[in-house]
Amino acid sequence: MDRLPGPLREVAEHLAKLPGLGPKSALRAALALLKFPREQAEGVGRSILTLRERLCLCGTCASLAESDPCPICADATRNREQLCVVSEWDSLLALEEMGLYRGLYLVLGGLLSPLDGVGPSALEFDLLRKRLDSGQVRELILALGSTLDAENTASHIKNLATQGYPGVGVSRLAQGIPMGAEVKFMDRETLRQSLMHRQAV
Numbered sequence: 001m002d003r004l005p006g007p008l009r010e011v012a013e014h015l016a017k018l019p020g021l022g023p024k025s026a027l028r029a030a031l032a033l034l035k036f037p038r039e040q041a042e043g044v045g046r047s048i049l050t051l052r053e054r055l056c057l058c059g060t061c062a063s064l065a066e067s068d069p070c071p072i073c074a075d076a077t078r079n080r081e082q083l084c085v086v087s088e089w090d091s092l093l094a095l096e097e098m099g100l101y102r103g104l105y106l107v108l109g110g111l112l113s114p115l116d117g118v119g120p121s122a123l124e125f126d127l128l129r130k131r132l133d134s135g136q137v138r139e140l141i142l143a144l145g146s147t148l149d150a151e152n153t154a155s156h157i158k159n160l161a162t163q164g165y166p167g168v169g170v171s172r173l174a175q176g177i178p179m180g181a182e183v184k185f186m187d188r189e190t191l192r193q194s195l196m197h198r199q200a201v
């Protein structure tokens with residue numbers, strides 16, 4: 001990028017820090033921004049500046065929102081007995097896009113990862129306890145994925161629930177063979193999980 005004119009290089013270098021953008025695609029994006037009419041370019045700049053100001057964390061579920069409580073927590077038609085725990089906000093978005101789940105959420109803000117120094121105090125466990133203390137929740141649905149950190153986090157939450165909240169059931173998203181996949185191409189762990197969580201047909 002050294003040979004680029006200064007202002008263009010500056011924008012490209014900023015964009016290259018975004019996930020999924022290498023130097024080449026950052027330069028392409030910078031060139032596309034250059035072609036924006038002035039008004040549109042100003043709009044982009046302004047929206048980036050106001051991003052932090054206009055967003056907040058919902059005090060009930062810790063998701064990103066424009067209001068506190070967020071529209072999901074404020075929605076009286078949602079089932080308050082189901083609480084789905086996700087690690088990050090984009091998992092919540094994926095579940096919402098599917099449109100089948102009508103319960104509430106809690107965004108942990110990550111996964112327990114002792115090797116990276118992420119313990120329970122770094123995540124939203126206080127908020128989770130508060131939700132369970134409210135006595136409304138009957139089922140905790142863990143949607144944390146199936147990495148090692150996700151497994152550890154899931155068992156931590158399961159222990160927390162079984163020890164402190166005997167009336168709350170804990171379930172997790174089923175794991176196993178993805179749609180359209182063949183058994184012979186499955187890795188051992190996926191196959192083991194599919195066998196463990198097999199369903200009656």
Ligand SMILES: [Zn+2]
Binds near residue numbers: 071
């Ligand atoms: Zn919320």
